[in-house]
Amino acid sequence: MRVMVLGGDGFCGWPTSLYLSDRGHEVTIIDNLSRRKIDVELEVESLTPIRPVSERIGVWEEVSGHAVGFVNLDLATEYDRLVAVLEKIRPEAIVHFAEQRAAPYSMRNTHTKRYTVDNNVRATHNLLTALVATGIDASLVHLGTMGVYGYGWSGSAPIPEGYLTVKVPTPDGEIEREILHPANPGSVYHMTKTLDQLMFSFYAKNDGLRITDLHQGIVWGTQTDQTSRDERLINRFDYDGDYGTVLNRFLMQAAIGHPLTVHGTGGQTRAFIHIRDTVRCIEIAINNPPLAGDKPRVLNQMTETHRVLDLAKMVADVMGADIAYLPNPRREADENDLAVRNDQFLALGLKPTTLSEGLLEEGRLVAARYRDRVDPSKIVCRSVWRAGMETADDLVTELPAQA
Amino acid sequence: MRVMVLGGDGFCGWPTSLYLSDRGHEVTIIDNLSRRKIDVELEVESLTPIRPVSERIGVWEEVSGHAVGFVNLDLATEYDRLVAVLEKIRPEAIVHFAEQRAAPYSMRNTHTKRYTVDNNVRATHNLLTALVATGIDASLVHLGTMGVYGYGWSGSAPIPEGYLTVKVPTPDGEIEREILHPANPGSVYHMTKTLDQLMFSFYAKNDGLRITDLHQGIVWGTQTDQTSRDERLINRFDYDGDYGTVLNRFLMQAAIGHPLTVHGTGGQTRAFIHIRDTVRCIEIAINNPPLAGDKPRVLNQMTETHRVLDLAKMVADVMGADIAYLPNPRREADENDLAVRNDQFLALGLKPTTLSEGLLEEGRLVAARYRDRVDPSKIVCRSVWRAGMETADDLVTELPAQA
Numbered sequence: 001m002r003v004m005v006l007g008g009d010g011f012c013g014w015p016t017s018l019y020l021s022d023r024g025h026e027v028t029i030i031d032n033l034s035r036r037k038i039d040v041e042l043e044v045e046s047l048t049p050i051r052p053v054s055e056r057i058g059v060w061e062e063v064s065g066h067a068v069g070f071v072n073l074d075l076a077t078e079y080d081r082l083v084a085v086l087e088k089i090r091p092e093a094i095v096h097f098a099e100q101r102a103a104p105y106s107m108r109n110t111h112t113k114r115y116t117v118d119n120n121v122r123a124t125h126n127l128l129t130a131l132v133a134t135g136i137d138a139s140l141v142h143l144g145t146m147g148v149y150g151y152g153w154s155g156s157a158p159i160p161e162g163y164l165t166v167k168v169p170t171p172d173g174e175i176e177r178e179i180l181h182p183a184n185p186g187s188v189y190h191m192t193k194t195l196d197q198l199m200f201s202f203y204a205k206n207d208g209l210r211i212t213d214l215h216q217g218i219v220w221g222t223q224t225d226q227t228s229r230d231e232r233l234i235n236r237f238d239y240d241g242d243y244g245t246v247l248n249r250f251l252m253q254a255a256i257g258h259p260l261t262v263h264g265t266g267g268q269t270r271a272f273i274h275i276r277d278t279v280r281c282i283e284i285a286i287n288n289p290p291l292a293g294d295k296p297r298v299l300n301q302m303t304e305t306h307r308v309l310d311l312a313k314m315v316a317d318v319m320g321a322d323i324a325y326l327p328n329p330r331r332e333a334d335e336n337d338l339a340v341r342n343d344q345f346l347a348l349g350l351k352p353t354t355l356s357e358g359l360l361e362e363g364r365l366v367a368a369r370y371r372d373r374v375d376p377s378k379i380v381c382r383s384v385w386r387a388g389m390e391t392a393d394d395l396v397t398e399l400p401a402q403a
Numbered sequence: 404m405r406v407m408v409l410g411g412d413g414f415c416g417w418p419t420s421l422y423l424s425d426r427g428h429e430v431t432i433i434d435n436l437s438r439r440k441i442d443v444e445l446e447v448e449s450l451t452p453i454r455p456v457s458e459r460i461g462v463w464e465e466v467s468g469h470a471v472g473f474v475n476l477d478l479a480t481e482y483d484r485l486v487a488v489l490e491k492i493r494p495e496a497i498v499h500f501a502e503q504r505a506a507p508y509s510m511r512n513t514h515t516k517r518y519t520v521d522n523n524v525r526a527t528h529n530l531l532t533a534l535v536a537t538g539i540d541a542s543l544v545h546l547g548t549m550g551v552y553g554y555g556w557s558g559s560a561p562i563p564e565g566y567l568t569v570k571v572p573t574p575d576g577e578i579e580r581e582i583l584h585p586a587n588p589g590s591v592y593h594m595t596k597t598l599d600q601l602m603f604s605f606y607a608k609n610d611g612l613r614i615t616d617l618h619q620g621i622v623w624g625t626q627t628d629q630t631s632r633d634e635r636l637i638n639r640f641d642y643d644g645d646y647g648t649v650l651n652r653f654l655m656q657a658a659i660g661h662p663l664t665v666h667g668t669g670g671q672t673r674a675f676i677h678i679r680d681t682v683r684c685i686e687i688a689i690n691n692p693p694l695a696g697d698k699p700r701v702l703n704q705m706t707e708t709h710r711v712l713d714l715a716k717m718v719a720d721v722m723g724a725d726i727a728y729l730p731n732p733r734r735e736a737d738e739n740d741l742a743v744r745n746d747q748f749l750a751l752g753l754k755p756t757t758l759s760e761g762l763l764e765e766g767r768l769v770a771a772r773y774r775d776r777v778d779p780s781k782i783v784c785r786s787v788w789r790a791g792m793e794t795a796d797d798l799v800t801e802l803p804a805q806a
Contacts, residue, residue, distance in 0.1 A: 079517065110536045114482065117528045121598070125520045132790075133513045153580070157573035166569035167577070170560035174570070177556070179585045183601050191605045195524070195598045198586050202594045206734055206788060331609055385609060387535075 002026045007097030009053045010035045011236045012278050018226035019279035021066045028069035028089055044378045047237040047370050059232040075123035083130050093286040096142045098123050104383035105242040106189035113188045120192035128203045139210040139289030144193045146217050146271045150184025151336040158339035162298020200296040208292035212285045217271030217302030220247035222366050224276050241381035250315040255367035256374055257400035259324035266309025267335030271302035274353040284348045300342045303352035327390040329381045405429045410500030412456045413438045414639045415681050421629035422682035424469045431472035447781045450640040450773050462635040478526035486533050496689040499545045501526050507786035508645040509592035516591045523595035531606045542613040542692030547596045549620050549674045553587025554739040561742035565701020603699040611695035615688045620674030620705030623650035625769050627679050644784035653718040658770035659777050660803035662727035669712025670738030674705035677756040687751045702747045706755035730793040732784045
């Protein structure tokens with residue numbers, strides 16, 4: 001299949017591009033390298049030393065024999081170039097990762113709030129209008145987030161896959177209506193994904209676009225079978241307070257002898273997925289598009305749920321780290337239960353990669369290998385949800401000596 | 404009260420600015436004159452000869468003794484200037500009309516779809532972030548649309564004011580949840596107002612912004628007590644296929660001897676409000692803001708519902724016009740019933756101005772007075788919801804002689 005991967009240089013996009021290429025798809029990466037530029041802005045780097053995009057693509061061709069295309073293009077601002085690329089490639093599937101994806105960064109300051117909305121909304125909408133304008137019948141697979149649902153809204157009911165049926169009172173008695181799960185975003189970033197959902201609904205209805213929205217949990221892990229074939233193919237590993245995700249941060253913290261940073265009580269329960277499953281889910285999604293005229297297909301792309309504190313304790317036990325309880329920079333419930341349906345991916349053949357000591361150890365080893373690249377002043381989260389919220393001082397000012 | 408009226412040079416914004424000024428509020432208009440520029444793009448003009456904004460503001464001061472400020476500013480792109488203006492004026496209330504507001508224009512072509520999303524989303528989001536960044540505690544009153552609800556979704560139940568309580572199934576039995584009415588937008592324009600709603604919910608929750616969203620029906624009428632004080636204060640009257648609204652178009656068509664253009668069967672039932680009530684509703688809304696921490700307050704700003712065909716027949720009967728049934732350029736149900744709750748505005752003191760022969764006659768007289776300004780080639784709707792949909796030829800190619 002001819003597949004365009006928008007945002008194909010990022011943390012999920014790169015391993016997805018290589019996986020799809022390895023599986024025989026003809027892959028073109030579209031990326032404006034914004035994620036690398038935000039590293040420059042934040043004065044931080046991926047823990048793992050990622051290579052320039054053209055180099056990593058060249059290495060992939062060397063080791064796999066598969067060519068991957070690359071176009072440096074800003075989806076939010078370069079509409080005409082997007083149309084030209086679509087018309088040249090005529091993709092059968094488009095995977096859309098090309099959005100600013102960190103909740104803390106989206107709340108960092110006015111600039112980042114505005115950038116997140118301006119970039120994400122326009123990137124998505126430009127893509128939708130370009131598909132309508134060109135008439136290219138590609139199915140679109142978009143990376144959403146579990147965060148569109150919020151937490152604790154549906155009582156003891158597991159979070160459904162996108163839609164739920166509710167009863168609405170009328171003078172003639174109750175009627176049943178299927179609705180898009182109400183939006184309860186917890187940050188400007190999550191909010192943009194709820195805006196995406198409404199755009200998808202409209203363009204599916206009005207123009208018959210075939211859209212799949214994947215509400216993904218928190219991704220952990222670094223490497224896949226493809227990215228581990230050569231060190232120059234290594235995937236990003238974000239550990240900083242804005243872009244680092246919770247479990248990977250714990251592994252990095254354990255690897256360098258930093259306390260594990262738990263915000264509030266750690267009673268937040270969240271959904272998780274390993275990066276190896278992310279890439280598999282994407283291929284399943286492009287192989288199973290909805291039909292023209294269908295509403296967007298929503299799948300929950302997660303394999304397990306964990307309380308943050310339980311994860312911290314597990315990593316602390318296995319790897320001998322301490323836990324530090326820090327003020328929570330987010331406005332969110334201290335504690336929540338969480339059950340999530342993921343029946344569709346299971347039915348479509350996903351075999352979940354769940355948390356295991358082996359995989360945790362693999363993550364710790366990646367972190368340990370590149371520990372000298374850590375800047376300890378970037379670890380504590382400092383992006384607060386409202387001005388004036390308390391943040392912690394640095395817990396470690398110099399990198400501890402090798403354990 | 405110090406009030407900023409964003410989009411204060413437009414069809415609703417101008418009479419609102421004058422009404423609030425007349426009532427003793429200190430009004431500053433913020434407008435980038437985009438509506439006038441779209442007239443240039445569409446090669447059409449308001450049926451009524453509107454004066455340049457500085458002139459009409461000067462005339463208003465002459466006849467009323469009240470000064471109204473004006474800043475030419477693009478909310479979607481001039482964030483820093485917006486902040487500077489907010490800090491200078493320190494408004495107590497902000498009325499936000501500054502969005503592209505025509506459904507047909509929003510569906511006209513790729514450019515107008517993208518402009519509608521880029522402009523409306525960024526204007527609203529810039530305003531929200533600017534309020535957060537400056538800490539200015541102004542209440543925000545936004546013009547939404549009845550079109551966010553769609554038509555026919557809630558069976559025989561009247562459309563509620565923004566929120567409804569539904570029953571959600573759980574393993575422990577049904578639970579009640581109040582939800583934002585599911586979004587069912589019928590065009591890219593309406594879609595942007597559903598995106599606004601989610602942004603309002605988030606910023607009210609996260610930052611305590613005080614927001615009122617007015618879901619307005621189709622506005623008809625032209626003049627208010629203020630705009631009729633001097634011909635140079637006259638309000639816009641849009642009659643073209645993109646910006647003209649249905650009842651005003653019928654009045655114009657009757658006035659020039661053009662058949663009344665009904666799309667499809669005319670079985671569409673819609674909500675209406677007269678421009679005189681629009682301006683009153685805005686003042687009621689700024690006088691009754693929600694509290695910080697409240698969810699956005701949603702009021703349905705409409706006073707009556709009518710079937711389009713019934714309106715056409717009424718105008719045809721009273722004024723002796725013919726009815727032409729044209730292909731519908733929109734994708735919408737041929738027929739729908741509609742009942743709408745507007746309890747809040749009634750409770751807050753609105754005395755509805757409903758359809759009357761007197762008001763229709765007033766509209767017809769305005770149209771008749773400026774009939775020579777009509778370009779008959781602009782009357783038929785040509786913006787279609789999907790490429791290839793049928794449109795009618797011009798029904799009249801030369802302006803009929805004066806009746």
